[in-house]
Amino acid sequence: xxxxxxxxxxxxxxxxxxxxxxxxxxxxxxxxxxxxxxxxxxxxxxxxxxxxxxxxxxxxxxxxxxxxxxxxxxxxxxxxxxxxxxxxxxxxxxxxxxxxxxxxxxxxxxxxxxxxxxxxxxxxxxxxxxxxxxxxxxxxxxxxxxxxxxxxxxxxxxxxxxxxxxxxxxxxxxxxxxxxxxxxxxxxxxxxxxxxxxxxxxxxxxxxxxxxxxxxxxxxxxxxxxxxxxxxxxxxxxxxxxxxxxxxxxxxxxxxxxxxxxxxxxxxxxxxxxxxxxxxxxxxxxxxxxxxxxxxxxxxxxxxxxxxxxxxxxxxxxxxxxxxxxxxxxxxxxxxxxxxxxxxxxxxxxxxxxxxxxxxxxxxxxxxx
Amino acid sequence: xxxxxxxxxxxxxxxxxxxxxxxxxxxxxxxxxxxxxxxxxxxxxxxxxxxxxxxxxxxxxxxxxxxxxxxxxxxxxxxxxxxxxxxxxxxxxxxxxxxxxxxxxxxxxxxxxxxxxxxxxxxxxxxxxxxxxxxxxxxxxxxxxxxxxxxxxxxxxxxxxxxxxxxxxxxxxxxxxxxxxxxxxxxxxxxxxxxxxxxxxxxxxxxxxxxxxxxxxxxxxxxxxxxxxxxxxxxxxxxxxxxxxxxxxxxxxxxxxxxxxxxxxxxxxxxxxxxxxxxxxxxxxxxxxxxxxxxxxxxxxxxxxxxxxxxxxxxxxxxxxxxxxxxxxxxxxxxx
Amino acid sequence: xxxxxxxxxxxxxxxxxxxxxxxxxxxxxxxxxxxxxxxxxxxxxxxxxxxxxxxxxxxxxxxxxxxxxxxxxxxxxxxxxxxxxxxxx
Numbered sequence: 001x002x003x004x005x006x007x008x009x010x011x012x013x014x015x016x017x018x019x020x021x022x023x024x025x026x027x028x029x030x031x032x033x034x035x036x037x038x039x040x041x042x043x044x045x046x047x048x049x050x051x052x053x054x055x056x057x058x059x060x061x062x063x064x065x066x067x068x069x070x071x072x073x074x075x076x077x078x079x080x081x082x083x084x085x086x087x088x089x090x091x092x093x094x095x096x097x098x099x100x101x102x103x104x105x106x107x108x109x110x111x112x113x114x115x116x117x118x119x120x121x122x123x124x125x126x127x128x129x130x131x132x133x134x135x136x137x138x139x140x141x142x143x144x145x146x147x148x149x150x151x152x153x154x155x156x157x158x159x160x161x162x163x164x165x166x167x168x169x170x171x172x173x174x175x176x177x178x179x180x181x182x183x184x185x186x187x188x189x190x191x192x193x194x195x196x197x198x199x200x201x202x203x204x205x206x207x208x209x210x211x212x213x214x215x216x217x218x219x220x221x222x223x224x225x226x227x228x229x230x231x232x233x234x235x236x237x238x239x240x241x242x243x244x245x246x247x248x249x250x251x252x253x254x255x256x257x258x259x260x261x262x263x264x265x266x267x268x269x270x271x272x273x274x275x276x277x278x279x280x281x282x283x284x285x286x287x288x289x290x291x292x293x294x295x296x297x298x299x300x301x302x303x304x305x306x307x308x309x310x311x312x313x314x315x316x317x318x319x320x321x322x323x324x325x326x327x328x329x330x331x332x333x334x335x336x337x338x339x340x341x342x343x344x345x346x347x348x349x350x351x352x353x354x355x356x357x358x359x360x361x362x363x364x365x366x367x368x369x
Numbered sequence: 370x371x372x373x374x375x376x377x378x379x380x381x382x383x384x385x386x387x388x389x390x391x392x393x394x395x396x397x398x399x400x401x402x403x404x405x406x407x408x409x410x411x412x413x414x415x416x417x418x419x420x421x422x423x424x425x426x427x428x429x430x431x432x433x434x435x436x437x438x439x440x441x442x443x444x445x446x447x448x449x450x451x452x453x454x455x456x457x458x459x460x461x462x463x464x465x466x467x468x469x470x471x472x473x474x475x476x477x478x479x480x481x482x483x484x485x486x487x488x489x490x491x492x493x494x495x496x497x498x499x500x501x502x503x504x505x506x507x508x509x510x511x512x513x514x515x516x517x518x519x520x521x522x523x524x525x526x527x528x529x530x531x532x533x534x535x536x537x538x539x540x541x542x543x544x545x546x547x548x549x550x551x552x553x554x555x556x557x558x559x560x561x562x563x564x565x566x567x568x569x570x571x572x573x574x575x576x577x578x579x580x581x582x583x584x585x586x587x588x589x590x591x592x593x594x595x596x597x598x599x600x601x602x603x604x605x606x607x608x609x610x611x612x613x614x615x616x617x618x619x620x621x622x623x624x625x626x627x628x629x630x631x632x633x634x635x636x637x638x639x640x641x642x643x644x645x646x647x648x649x650x651x652x653x654x655x656x657x658x659x660x661x662x663x664x665x666x667x668x669x670x671x672x673x674x675x676x677x678x679x680x681x682x683x684x685x686x687x688x689x690x691x692x693x694x695x696x697x698x699x700x701x702x703x704x705x
Numbered sequence: 706x707x708x709x710x711x712x713x714x715x716x717x718x719x720x721x722x723x724x725x726x727x728x729x730x731x732x733x734x735x736x737x738x739x740x741x742x743x744x745x746x747x748x749x750x751x752x753x754x755x756x757x758x759x760x761x762x763x764x765x766x767x768x769x770x771x772x773x774x775x776x777x778x779x780x781x782x783x784x785x786x787x788x789x790x791x792x793x794x
Contacts, residue, residue, distance in 0.1 A: 001624055001734050003711040003755055003767060006776055010688040015783040035705050036707040043632075045689025063705060089760075090553065090630075090701035118702060120555045120629065121761025123742060128554075146707045147704065150760045153744040160724050198707030201757060201765045224707070226687040227779060253772035254711075254757055260765055262747040341697040361694050559737035620735030628737070628758070630708045704708055704760055 003253070007225030008044070016230035017049040023237050024051040029189060030236055031325055033059035033175065034196035035354070036224055042358045044226045054233065057325035058355040060178050061196060063142045063171075064091050065323060065347040065354050066278045069098040070311035071171055072105075075140055077309075078169065078300065079106060079114040085132065086116045087125035088140040093118065095350045098312040105350075106140075122154040122168075129158070129166035138300045141168040146198040148172045148289060149263035152270040155291070155298050167300040170290055173276055175199055176207065177287035183215040187326055192218035192236035194229070197251040202267075204259025205249040212245040223251040270295050277311065279319060279347065319346035322355050329359040336360065374469045379499030388497070392475055396482035397461075399491045409493035411458060416517035419454035421445060425510040430477070433547055434562025437510060438480030440639060443567045444590065445514040446488055450569040451586045451642065453524050453576055454516030459485065461495040461512055466505040477508065488567040490514075521580045526604045528584035534651040535609065535671040536644040538571060538664045539564070540617045541594060545636025545700070546625045553702050555629065559621035566640035571663040575644065578657050582650035588642045592696045595634035597643060598681045599695035609681045611671035611693070630703030634683070635696045645673065709759035710734065711767050712741075714750050730763060732756055 006012075032038060038058055041047060047056060060066050076097050079086045086106060093107045093116070103112045110116040115135075119125050122139050129137035141151050151168060158166045175196065182188050195208050200221045211217040218239035222232030232250040239245055249255055267289075276288025291299040300306070317339070318332035329335045334345055341357050344350035349357050370392060377384035394403055401409045423445050430437040442459065449456040461481065465474065485492050543564035550557055568588065575583055589597040594616075598609040618633060626633045640663060646654045651669060658664030676682070681693040712732035718740070720728040728743050730750060742762045743750070750756055755767035 001620075001627065001710070002713065003769075003772055004627070005686075006772075008687045010686065011783050012776075012779045013687040013689075015779065015786050018786060019782070034707055042691060044685050044687050045683075045691040049689055089704040091703050091705050093701055094698060118553045120553050120702065120704075121742075123761050124554050143705065144707075146709070146759055146764065149745050149764070150742075150762045153742065153762065157727075157744075196707055198709050198757070198759065198764070201709075226689070231779075253768045253775065254765055260745065260747070263745040263764060266745065361692070555739075557737055557739045561737075621737040624710075624712075624734035624737035627710050628734070628739070 004225060007223070007227045009227070013049070013226045013230065016227055016234060020054070020230060020234055020237065021051050023234065024053045025241065027053045027055065028191045028237065028240055029055045029057060030192045030194055030233065031057050031059045031190045032194040033061035033179065034199065035062035035065070036198070037061070037194055037196065037222065037229065038355055038358050040224045041229060042361070046226055046229060049230070050233070057190070058322065059182060059325055060278060060281065060323040062348070062354055063144055063173060064095055064350070065319065066173065066281070067095070067142055067171055067347065068277045068279050068311035070309040073097040073099070073309045074301070074306060075106060075169060076104070076109050078138060078306070079109040079116055083136055084115070085128065085135050085137045086114065086140065087119045087128060087137060088116065089142065090118045092140055092142060094344070095347050096344060122151045123157070126154050126158050126163060126166050129163055130161070133165060136165050136167065139168045140171070142171045144173060144175055144199055145202045148271065149202060149267045152267045155270050155295055156266065158298060159295065167298045167303060169300050172271070172289045173278070173287055174273070174289065177284045178278060178281060179211060181281065181284055182324060183211060183217060185324065188324055190217065190325065191240050192220070194232055194236070195219050195221040195247070197221055197223045197228070197255060200251065200255045200259065202260050202263050204257055205247050205255055206257045207259065208247045212247055216245050218245045219247040221247065221249045221251050221255050223254065279311070279323070281320060281324065317346040319348040322348055329356040332356070370471045370475050372471045374465050374467060374471060374474065374499055376467055376499050376501065379465070379497055385497065392471070392478055393495065396479050397485070397492050399493070401491070401493045402495065409458065411493060413457040413515055414455070414517045416519050419449050419452045419516040419518050420513070421448040421452070422511065422513040423448060425512070426506065427548070428506060429551055430507055432551055432563055435565045436477055436480045437508065438477040439484045439565045441510040441512045442481055442484040442488065443565050443639060445512040446490055446567045446569055447588045447642070449514045449516035450567070450572040451588055452516065452518060453522040453572065453586070454518045455573065456488070456490045456514055456516040456569050458493045458515045459490055459512050461492045461510070463497045464505050464509040465497065465499050466507050467499055467502045469507055474508070484567070488569065522576055524583060524585050526585055526601060529601065529605045529607060529645050529673055530584070531607055531673055531675045532648050533584055533645050533673040534648050534669055535611065535673065536646060536651070536655060536658065537594070537616065537668055537670045538568070538642045538644070538658055539640070539666040540619045540622065541638065541641070542622050542626065542633035542636035543619065544639040545593065546622050546631065546633070549629060549631060549636065549700070549702060550625055553629065557625060559625070561621055561625060564638060564640035566663055568640065568642050568663055571642070571658060571661045574661055575654055575657045579650050579654060582647040582654060583644060584647065585645040586642050589638045591637050593633070593635040593637060594643065595632070595681065595693045596695045599693060602679050602681050606678045608674045608676045608678060609671060610674050610676065610684065611681065612684050613686045615668055615670045617666045617668050631700055634693055635700045707759070709757045709764060711755045712739065712758050714752050714754045714756060716752065717750070730756065732758060
């Protein structure tokens with residue numbers, strides 16, 4: 001596949017890995033804040049290519065992981081209503097709510113008779129609504145800056161086409177506020193940030209500049225192929241070594257400094273910042289997005305006057321600490337024991353991109369050393 | 370034929386007889402089945418008897434490249450082929466939901482008949498039941514198969530040794546990605562189709578030419594290649610090492626996997642097999658596979674070692690390596 | 706939260722009416738073709754352009770020149786290292 005395979009080339013990867021080995025000095029801690037980065041790193045076996053001095057930790061970049069259990073309970077309550085068709089990205093299907101028992105996820109609700117369908121695009125949900133005028137089609141709107149414009153564009157289309165049986169359950173968030181909160185947290189110690197490449201397409205590489213300026217954090221916008229990630233790590237090492245934190249765009253083929261203004265305008269037309277709860281991090285002001293008044297009819301929680309149940313964190317689960325990069329999955333007492341991909345307790349294990357799931361699937365340090 | 374299946378069709382009376390005569394026997398033409406005795410009596414030939422059963426509940430029942438009918442025939446034939454058996458006969462049991470369209474049923478029966486004919490394996494006995502609306506999802510099919518294993522053939526996980534070679538008979542994940550794109554309502558063009566086909570011609574060829582060098586065979590259906598190799602690794606306590614670069618894949622299938630965030634190692638294959646062979650004969654086994662229609666794109670994809678006992682290691686295209694664990698739960702498309 | 710892949714534009718369809726028939730692109734990757742929405746890109750892509758596709762939408766055009774330069778730099782580095790190792794590049 002063009003513009004993918006070349007960036008996976010073995011020779012180039014080996015070259016960059018060697019360069020990193022040559023330049024690595026004192027121990028550094030680099031955070032990746034994008035579940036897609038977590039997956040890419042594990043999928044290509046990149047951790048094993050890096051010298052010991054470089055520690056990669058995970059931040060809150062998994063939109064499924066950071067959705068509070070109360071909100072998931074809200075999805076499930078809605079799913080059980082017979083007039084509702086729930087449409088969702090596949091990622092959300094097996095995330096458990098705060099309850100127990102087989103019906104405690106959208107997949108479980110489906111096997112108990114709820115109409116839950118996986119869609120590839122929010123636009124597919126709108127198309128479905130037009131095909132099923134007697135049912136209410138609700139799209140579970142979870143995601144970050146990359147995905148939110150696609151949801152906004154779909155709502156605008158629904159509005160223009162006057163589709164009355166389409167709505168969303170808004171649970172989208174933005175990356176800036178939690179990153180700020182993380183950098184302010186005295187327990188978190190991070191030297192560099194692997195900035196999410198596709199969020200940056202929308203938000204612009206410049207949107208991370210405040211982290212370098214105000215917190216001295218080295219930042220590099222990285223793509224998702226092995227050479228992209230290794231190049232960004234190299235650049236971060238150099239920034240850290242020379243003590244000159246800035247934002248380097250290492251994904252220039254897709255990302256610009258100012259980002260995609262049109263996509264942001266579409267998002268801003270439909271959505272407005274609201275306070276939002278993040279699993280393991282609590283309430284972060286203005287870190288979520290809600291529908292503006294003129295589009296409130298597309299917010300199912302508003303239309304049906306739904307109250308979101310309060311969140312109950314599972315006992316012993318350290319998802320929150322894992323998301324704040326305070327610890328790794330093996331540090332959680334439940335990891336690999338009570339909490340496995342087959343029987344997940346916290347969303348970090350359920351989501352296919354969750355830190356714990358990826359760690360469990362792809363990484364076993366004893367096996368590969 | 371038109372109309373819908375009613376409970377009467379499964380009751381054994383006139384409606385059943387009419388359905389059997391005008392639909393089943395019309396397409397499934399063989400004298401033993403035609404006799405409609407309670408059981409089929411036949412001579413299966415020489416050797417040890419192999420016996421297998423499988424049920425097919427796939428959704429959707431019609432998909433690009435086939436139907437539940439072909440899966441039901443080829444799937445059971447392939448289980449026999451993986452035992453080293455020559456498939457000799459199939460049974461066919463249907464559980465049909467009341468209200469299922471007769472035209473759709475005929476399409477499935479015709480598909481069963483065509484694949485059985487193509488494979489040269491007859492359906493000798495059958496049964497039909499109809500359940501009330503809602504008690505089954507359209508149609509469930511069970512096929513059982515009897516085959517005969519020749520004397521010289523001795524395959525099994527216990528024959529696998531360190532140094533053995535892993536061969537894959539063709540392109541990976543074709544069936545699974547076709548079903549997943551259909552389930553996720555992903556409209557794509559690009560000739561994604563199921564790879565459903567019988568593998569006994571291939572297994573016959575390689576087992577005839579070099580029976581001692583074929584140590585084991587498996588078909589990576591549900592759970593995919595990753596799960597099958599993980600099971601073998603656990604059973605043998607050896608290491609399955611796979612070169613990602615050497616796994617044959619169709620371009621469109623790879624692109625669809627990337628688009629949907631699916632790992633091809635965990636997607637189903639319905640017309641492929643993994644062959645574990647002695648290293649000295651690897652080249653000739655490969656040649657024999659490639660000389661068959663089912664194995665045109667066969668490739669050596671890895672080897673068995675003792676490096677990480679009980680594990681499957683993937684050497685990635687970019688030069689890294691990672692563990693391949695058995696699949697937990699169904700694969701799901703991702704956006705994140 | 707960022708699964709997106711580059712795909713090549715093979716056809717632009719629609720455009721007769723922004724509401725009922727908005728412009729869409731048919732994009733291709735190794736023979737797999739998909740129709741995608743263009744609501745989020747600010748310039749009309751040409752056939753042969755590469756778009757980054759996420760959730761059925763094009764979210765940006767790929768800068769092919771930048772990609773080629775980046776690859777060329779990495780290849781140069783690889784050759785340099787090979788020379789230092791005493792290999793023939």
